[in-house]
Amino acid sequence: MEINNEAFRDRPLNLDEAGNTKRILAKQPKGKWYTRRSIFAWFCILFLVLAPIIKINGNPLMMLDIVNRKFSLFGNLFFAQDTFILALIMLVSVVFIVLFTVIYGRLWCGWACPQTIFLEMIYRRIEYLFEGNPRNNTNKEKNHFFVFRKIGKHISFIIVSFIITNVFLMWFTGPDKLLEIISSPISENQLGFIFMVGISIFYYLVYAFIREQICTVFCPYGRLQGVLLDSKSISVIYDFKRGEPRGRKNGGDCIDCGQCIAVCPTGIDIKNGSQYECINCTACIDECNNVMEKIKKPGNLIRFDSYNGIETGKRSNKNARTYAYSAVLIILIFVLGFTVSKRTSVDVTINRMPGTMCQLVDSTSCSNIYIVKVFNKTNIPKKLTFKLMDIQHGALDFTTDITELDGGKAIESVLMIKLKKQELTGRTTDLKIGIYDADSYISTSSINFIGPQQ
Ligand code: SF4
Ligand code: SF4
DSSP, rough: OSOOOOOGGTTTTTTTTTTTOOOOOOOOOHHHHHHHHHHHHHHHHHHHHHTTTTTTTTSSSEEEEETTEEEEEEEEEGGGHHHHHEEEEEEHHHHHHHHHHHOOOOOOHHTTTTTHHHHIIIIIIHHHHHOOOTTTTOOTTTTTTHHHHHHHHHHHHHHHHHHHHHHHHHHHHHHHHHHHHHHHGGGGHHHHHHHHHHHHHHHHHHIIIIHIIIEEEEHHHTTTHHOOOOOOOOOOEEOOHHHHHTTTTTSSSOOOHHHHHHTOTOOOOOOOOGOOTTTOOHHHHHHHHHHHHHOOOOOEEEEEEOHHHHHHOOSSSHHHHHHHHHHHHHHHHHHHHHHHHOOOOOEEEEOOOTTTOOEEEEEEEEEEEEEEEEESSSSSOOEEEEEEEEEEEEEEEEOOOOSSSSSEEEEEEEEEEEEEEGGGSSSEEEEEEEEETEEEEEEEEEEEEOOOOO
């Protein structure tokens, strides 16, 4: 492919030679991909707003209460004690993101990243409303009400930023606490108020001024594209075989109209090949398809495909690697789901009290002493019972009553286990203690009981 302007190799197109920002005013896309993206984006926004409000088993669908180290994921409560599962979730997420990117490119950025969703679906639309659709003969910037339009736009941006801040805060505090913070006098919640105003200002600055630079300059995930993508990765790509030589009279299907650049939110020219600034938003696919329709040429000159697919002329949005990596992703999700489903509602650890050995109670029985720690990982109070399994002649004595335990609470007690000597199988005897909530079985703890020295 012959490239005339090589400046895109030196710097992002939203920066000039001196490194100053060049404002990108992207035209609003129109087409089937934009419609699909809008539907998906509004679904994501709905999820973002409702996830901390909707409750499953009395727990929020999603909540990340970092202060109290309590996390609710799809209605399942996780505490600091579940670090293993949380670490597994993070590990699976990272592997998932890497594999997903290797196969499907930067789909996340254009379709599901909150930065893109808010910018394209809310802020940009507010801007179109006040200032018109740039480069589409409806630009209202230069008319008489230009100042009022700017003021209206920025006031709307500030209001939306405040709302978004509150939605995000709700993910960390829950709706009730957020309502409490909002409704109580500022003097009672000075720190919360300062935090809220600070984040709102940050969002306003990001969406009013910084915009696509978050994706092209700051986002580390965007920077990883160079190592994650290869010639088989599927991404938004220009069919240079079909399009070149571009220009109305040069024979290729691309008429060099520049509409794919006009619509691009990061201001790049996809005809220059795959670039890390491309967020796979598909706006250029829609716009080029509109152009192709007008000039009566087949659509999809820009499309989802791999570099190899364009080179060989075989549409290759599915290949052996796609299936293999997708299978790995499914297995990972299955392992995670299995681990979470095996997680018990009550965490019990029983350890021998340090420095203690077997004590003779009388001529026929002896005892061992243990420390028992119990943690209720749900929001529901538990009525706990502990039973010695497969033992006829034994007893459990707790120094503290641990039978009633409120949701999210931990308790500790000393436990004395007495056994008749006839139950002992040697110097040490394996014991199993069953833990029940009323009559429902929760789990079994295995311990050793040390018998008297012979
Ligand atoms: S919109 Fe299509 S025809 Fe126009 S410049 Fe871009 S690739 Fe070429
Ligand atoms: S090149 Fe196309 S897909 Fe990539 S960011 Fe620009 S408009 Fe979106």
